[in-house]
Amino acid sequence: MKKLHALWGDVVEFVTVLVRQGHPGPDAERYRTFPHKAADAAAHQREDDVPWTILVDDVDGRVHRRYGMLADPTYLIDDDGRVAFYNAVTHAPTLHRAIDELMSRGGRGIVLGGYDRRPHALAAFAGGWPALRRGLPRSVIDLETSLPGSGVLPLVGYQLRGILRPVALRGQPLPFRARAGLVAAGVALAATAWKMRDRRRRGHRVALGR
Amino acid sequence: MRTIASREGPRPYNYRHFRLRHFLAEGLATYRAEGVPPGALAPDFELPDTDDTKWRLSDYRGRPVLLHFGSYT
Numbered sequence: 625m626k627k628l629h630a631l632w633g634d635v636v637e638f639v640t641v642l643v644r645q646g647h648p649g650p651d652a653e654r655y656r657t658f659p660h661k662a663a664d665a666a667a668h669q670r671e672d673d674v675p676w677t678i679l680v681d682d683v684d685g686r687v688h689r690r691y692g693m694l695a696d697p698t699y700l701i702d703d704d705g706r707v708a709f710y711n712a713v714t715h716a717p718t719l720h721r722a723i724d725e726l727m728s729r730g731g732r733g734i735v736l737g738g739y740d741r742r743p744h745a746l747a748a749f750a751g752g753w754p755a756l757r758r759g760l761p762r763s764v765i766d767l768e769t770s771l772p773g774s775g776v777l778p779l780v781g782y783q784l785r786g787i788l789r790p791v792a793l794r795g796q797p798l799p800f801r802a803r804a805g806l807v808a809a810g811v812a813l814a815a816t817a818w819k820m821r822d823r824r825r826r827g828h829r830v831a832l833g834r
Numbered sequence: 835m836r837t838i839a840s841r842e843g844p845r846p847y848n849y850r851h852f853r854l855r856h857f858l859a860e861g862l863a864t865y866r867a868e869g870v871p872p873g874a875l876a877p878d879f880e881l882p883d884t885d886d887t888k889w890r891l892s893d894y895r896g897r898p899v900l901l902h903f904g905s906y907t
Contacts, residue, residue, distance in 0.1 A: 625902070635897075637900070638899075638902070639899060639900070639901055640904050641902070641903050642906065643904065644847055644849070644905065645906060646905035646906075647852050647907045649907065652906060652907045654848035654849060656848070662886075664906040665883075665884050665906070666884040668904075678883060679882065680881060680882055680883070681881060684847060686879075687877075687879045690870075690879070691901075691903060692863065692867075692868040692869020693863065693869075695905065696903065696904055696905075698900060698902040698903075699869075699902075700899075700901075701891075701894075701899040701900075703896050704895065705876055705878075705891070705894075706875055707870050707873065707875075707876055708872065710867060710872055712863075712869075714904075734873050738871070739867050741864055741867045755906065755907050758907045766852040774857075
């Protein structure tokens with residue numbers, strides 16, 4: 625999102641609405657008072673170095689509910705105040721394309737068909753740990769007991785963030801060459817794995833004298 | 835100081851534990867793209883920022899807004 629802001633921040637107004645604790649824990653309990661929520665919004669701005677406005681929704685999530693109550697969505701709102709694009713799971717490269725199209729249409733109308741409701745799990749895998757860490761240990765225990773792997777995987781992704789960042793945490797869609805390269809690497813990896821499996825099978829047959 | 839403790843039901847908005855049902859509800863709501871549909875007027879609201887300055891969505895007509903919802907945890 626920061627990369628997206630660096631690209632578009634001068635023509636698009638970026639704003640985050642702070643909602644309920646997604647993964648509460650002993651040091652990040654659920655909100656019962658507005659000052660607690662406002663303090664977390666300020667901490668989020670400071671700790672994550674967020675360069676755009678952060679708004680504090682009320683404790684009951686009045687605005688959050690009105691906008692669908694998802695965990696991490698983004699709306700692109702056009703010059704007339706209408707929804708141009710609804711990104712159900714925030715994905716910066718898709719938003720980049722949406723903004724680009726909105727600009728080419730003079731800032732009005734629905735873009736990219738209006739919706740993106742793909743899960744985009746890779747960004748959460750590579751970038752979700754810093755938020756999850758604030759709710760430790762309960763945040764991870766709750767995730768592991770509801771869907772095994774979902775609590776620990778973001779930690780693995782965080783350790784691999786240096787490698788994953790160019791793909792998982794980018795601000796723009798991958799260029800065609802990079803995408804083609806990734807597909808080619810995937811095919812080569814699969815072919816190598818298949819060959820090794822085949823060779824090992826043949827080896828077994830020879831050893832057994834068949 | 836405003837408190838919601840008296841209004842918390844068995845499934846409060848501000849939950850203490852993230853459960854499988856939250857996962858499933860999120861997946862279903864994402865699939866259905868619950869929220870404000872494209873083409874609709876974005877509901878206006880006014881909220882304070884981190885400096886306690888009021889921010890109103892309709893003040894930004896004439897300029898696109900990227901409205902993101904996110905959590906501290």
